[in-house]
Amino acid sequence: MNEPLTEKKQIMDELIQAYDQNLNSQILNIASIYIILSISWTLVFRWFHIPFSRADLGILLLIFLVLSLVFLIFRFAHTSTKVNTHIVLQSVVFVIISLYFGSGYSEAWSYFLLVPIVTSLYGKRFLSIFYSTIGLLSMIFVRIGFPDNAAHITDAIDISNRILLYIIVATFSYLVLSKLNMLYDKQVNTVVESMETTLEQVVQSFIVAMEAKDLYTFGHSERVSQYAVALAKQLPEYQHKQKLSHLRLSGLLHDIGKINMPESILTKPTALTSEEYEVIKTHTSLGGQMVEKVDGLQGLKNGVLYHHERWDGKGYPTGSVKKDIPLEARILAVADSFDAMTTTRAYRSGIDLEEAFKRIYDGLGSQFDPNLKEAIEAAESEFIKIYFESHDPLEEFEKLTDFL
Incomplete structure (x- = not known):
């Protein structure tokens, strides 16, 4: 691409x-x-x-x-x-x-x-x-x-x-x-900076509305964006500051489609049924449609729409395989999965970091892009740092209230 x-x-x-x-x-x-x-x-x-x-x-x-x-x-x-x-x-x-x-x-x-x-x-x-x-x-x-x-x-x-x-x-x-x-x-620099500030405000507003619906995902989007940027920094394709900023915004909005999900499913204290899971899976398509309609956010569609695709083609919503999946989405897939595994939900506890990394590496070639292995290894220390700095419930609550 x-x-x-x-x-x-x-x-x-x-x-x-x-x-x-x-x-x-x-x-x-x-x-x-x-x-x-x-x-x-x-x-x-x-x-x-x-x-x-x-x-x-x-x-x-x-x-x-x-x-x-x-x-x-x-x-x-x-x-x-x-x-x-x-x-x-x-x-x-x-x-x-x-x-x-x-x-x-x-x-x-x-x-x-x-x-x-x-x-x-x-x-x-x-x-x-x-x-x-x-x-x-x-x-x-x-x-x-x-x-x-x-x-x-x-x-x-x-x-x-x-x-x-x-x-x-x-x-x-x-x-x-x-x-x-x-x-x-x-x-032109002034115009660009003004646009970036406006987009940031729009993105943060979306995050507040989305995370307010789900008590257990406070800070999830922020952490995913940080993990994604930490991973992308290890790749030659993401050595430009603007591309990292673009990826960060994609990470912040990757789950924006969940804003249209029923709260009864989002906040369900037990595991989802197969029918409920099918409803949840629609958040990628809905999210892609949402950002596509907002001026300035159209470029984030790839990350929002494809971050649940798998390297082996068993993901959703399109079942794309390997490098048909945009690199942005392949990076977000790793970041999203890592945060999901290490975050405690009502129906399960988060796993420890060592086990999370093991599952990520085990998933290379099936769920995740195997070409990202060296980048993930190089970003491990940064992942750990982000985890310990962000997994503080009080801090996450204060961060959310700062947006309001």
């Missing part, structure tokens, strides 16, 4: 893509408007024999044709935003080179200064350096290959000054946009 993007990267990617799409359209629109105006006033000046334009109408029409073609590509080709950005920037270079020859402006070389300014608007180092370099080389090439007309003599000092000015404009354009991007990044 592909590693999910972090919340920040996902938000940034969406915002950047929208920004680039909008910028591509704006650059094309502005260039088109300028060319249409240039063509219009050139035609008017020629029609009335007014000597206010030396523009080459043929070149202006060629530019208009190329821009029209680009618009058609955007309209019908459905190319990616990244490809569109390169098409736009290549079009910008083409338009500026064409204007150098076709505008009739004695200082037409200054059009090349637009290249670093326009490319810097995208705020991407590669684009800025790559197309600014192309713009600089193009400016040098057209000067050397096609000298200015005799009415305006350009010497080596003029050329070197033009290059220096170009580099200065390119550098400052990029630096300004880099600073703006830093501010933008800080704003």
